[in-house]
Amino acid sequence: MTKQWWKEAVVYQIYPRSFNDSNQDGIGDIKGITEKLDYLAKLGIEVIWLSPVYESPNDDNGYDISNYRAIISEFGTMKDFDEMLQEAHKRNIKIMMDLVVNHTSDEHSWFIESRSSKDNAYRDYYIWKQPNEDGSPPTNWGAAFGGSAWQYDDNTGEYYLHLFSKKQPDLNWENPKVRDDVYNMMTFWLDKGVDGFRMDVINMISKDQRFPNGEIQDTGYGDGSPYYLNGPRIHEFLQEMNQQVLSKYDTITVGEMPGVNAEQAKLYTGENRKELNMVFHFEHVDIGNGKYGKWTPEHWNLTELKTIFSRWQEGLEEDGWNSLYWSNHDQPRAISRFADDSEAYRVLSGKMLATCLHMLKGTPYIYQGEEIGMTNVAFESIDDYRDIETLNAFRDYTEKNLLTEEEIMQAIHKRGRDNARTPVQWSSRANAGFTEGEPWIPVNPNYKAINVEEALADPDSIFYYYQKLIALRKRYPVIVHGKYELLAKDDQQIYAYTRKWKEDTLLVICNFSSDLVSFNLPNHLEFVDKTLLIANYNVDETEEIDSVELKPYEARVYNLR
Numbered sequence: 001m002t003k004q005w006w007k008e009a010v011v012y013q014i015y016p017r018s019f020n021d022s023n024q025d026g027i028g029d030i031k032g033i034t035e036k037l038d039y040l041a042k043l044g045i046e047v048i049w050l051s052p053v054y055e056s057p058n059d060d061n062g063y064d065i066s067n068y069r070a071i072i073s074e075f076g077t078m079k080d081f082d083e084m085l086q087e088a089h090k091r092n093i094k095i096m097m098d099l100v101v102n103h104t105s106d107e108h109s110w111f112i113e114s115r116s117s118k119d120n121a122y123r124d125y126y127i128w129k130q131p132n133e134d135g136s137p138p139t140n141w142g143a144a145f146g147g148s149a150w151q152y153d154d155n156t157g158e159y160y161l162h163l164f165s166k167k168q169p170d171l172n173w174e175n176p177k178v179r180d181d182v183y184n185m186m187t188f189w190l191d192k193g194v195d196g197f198r199m200d201v202i203n204m205i206s207k208d209q210r211f212p213n214g215e216i217q218d219t220g221y222g223d224g225s226p227y228y229l230n231g232p233r234i235h236e237f238l239q240e241m242n243q244q245v246l247s248k249y250d251t252i253t254v255g256e257m258p259g260v261n262a263e264q265a266k267l268y269t270g271e272n273r274k275e276l277n278m279v280f281h282f283e284h285v286d287i288g289n290g291k292y293g294k295w296t297p298e299h300w301n302l303t304e305l306k307t308i309f310s311r312w313q314e315g316l317e318e319d320g321w322n323s324l325y326w327s328n329h330d331q332p333r334a335i336s337r338f339a340d341d342s343e344a345y346r347v348l349s350g351k352m353l354a355t356c357l358h359m360l361k362g363t364p365y366i367y368q369g370e371e372i373g374m375t376n377v378a379f380e381s382i383d384d385y386r387d388i389e390t391l392n393a394f395r396d397y398t399e400k401n402l403l404t405e406e407e408i409m410q411a412i413h414k415r416g417r418d419n420a421r422t423p424v425q426w427s428s429r430a431n432a433g434f435t436e437g438e439p440w441i442p443v444n445p446n447y448k449a450i451n452v453e454e455a456l457a458d459p460d461s462i463f464y465y466y467q468k469l470i471a472l473r474k475r476y477p478v479i480v481h482g483k484y485e486l487l488a489k490d491d492q493q494i495y496a497y498t499r500k501w502k503e504d505t506l507l508v509i510c511n512f513s514s515d516l517v518s519f520n521l522p523n524h525l526e527f528v529d530k531t532l533l534i535a536n537y538n539v540d541e542t543e544e545i546d547s548v549e550l551k552p553y554e555a556r557v558y559n560l561r
Helices: 028-037 037-043 078-090 108-118 174-194 235-243 262-269 304-313 332-339 346-358 388-399 405-415 452-457 463-476 477-481
Strands: 009-015 047-050 067-071 094-099 149-154 159-160 197-200 252-256 278-280 364-365 482-488 494-501 504-511 517-520 530-535 545-548 555-560
Touching: 028 037, 028 078, 037 078, 037 463, 067 078, 067 174, 078 094, 094 252, 174 235, 197 346, 262 278, 262 304, 304 482, 304 494, 332 346, 332 405, 346 463, 346 504, 346 555, 388 405, 452 463, 463 477, 463 530, 477 494, 477 504, 494 517, 504 545
Parallel strands: 009 047, 009 364, 047 094, 094 197, 197 252, 252 278
Antiparallel strands: 149 159, 482 494, 494 504, 504 555, 517 545, 530 555
């Protein structure tokens, strides 16, 4: 297996709007990121994944781009960006941009031209179709944020496709000019010095050109995903992108890919395939989805989580590479979702989750605030929410009487995207030290107890635990390269596994419950010498480990030789 820097790195995701506000207007900005680079260097991360900072009308918080080569003014200027890039590089921190090229904003100059007339040179940059004979949309597909995936345009009497908001028209990747323009734009940023791309819903760019109807869902719309996820020309497009752009630079690339499985991921990330370094899949974050997906959350089992992680660990063992994450800007807070955010166990279970993930094989991603154990927020009123997906779901499910207001609010508290988007809690000062202005979204009220200042002052905090995990990764090649094996497969409370590399065997034991549980070492694990690398409780290092009594949410990692 080839040695590559991105396999050894730890990535930290910044959602700029909520990270740090330098000019006190209530919105995080680029200078705010530059101010906190020393903090990130102290944590030990090597790469920042920056959510979109491009010009945008912000219908979907920057994932609707109106100019790929300009910075949105509320985040600052290109000069601010260049300075941040330079300051990050001085600290050996790389910058990975968010590449959003399945769609643009409807305010992008390409789309303004495209909708102006049927014979405009940019008409074919987007996907336009004639209405059906009765005037209805070309297909029955539903959009990710509710409603039809087609929007009628009075000006030319045709529909355009938008798999997300109607202000996010899908680009037509069948058109070679679109692809050339995208590759030129990527080259612009790489020449500027950025180090790679996280690619938004990149496995949606190739659509089945027959555009068939999908199976009708409870929402009344058809499921078009079989015709646009992992579509017919997706590998051709990504290989072309690699050949034209990525192969010419030393980059890190990760593709966000809803509906991708481990077998398909080998095709996207296999070393000889020349496509991407890794993908983000959704299998583990979708556990507990009910009748209406995440809006009807149900209980999930640890055995299911272990099965998913193991399938990916084993599936990409020989070829390809895993990305490892618990949370991001689209997911709830990890501790609230997978562990225990109560006062008694928040810190312990946060450390346990970190241990479990960072010892797996792959590149770990930390989402801003995760390193201090930030939690979900439960705003009482829908008016305090800002996310288009959340607001549309509240409206759609209540209007159609599919869920009561109380039911959808409970789901929003558990799984809504704004859980991850409340401002980073820097201190116990007003607005958590994020801004002196009116924050664009309210701060989580628990900021007085949970904040960076508090974490940095406490040697036993989650922050320093993450710092240690990252340092261990640099010191022990087994953490990067070791082969994974699941232990105690059917245990409903313990997730234990080994990683083997040369003479080293990592033994990772994590208790996902608030119970006292015992773990028995399998007979086939033989060793002469053991070293405790990290634990979230004080452990007697001379203790025998044939049978281990684990406290609530306890995590331990041993190196066996």
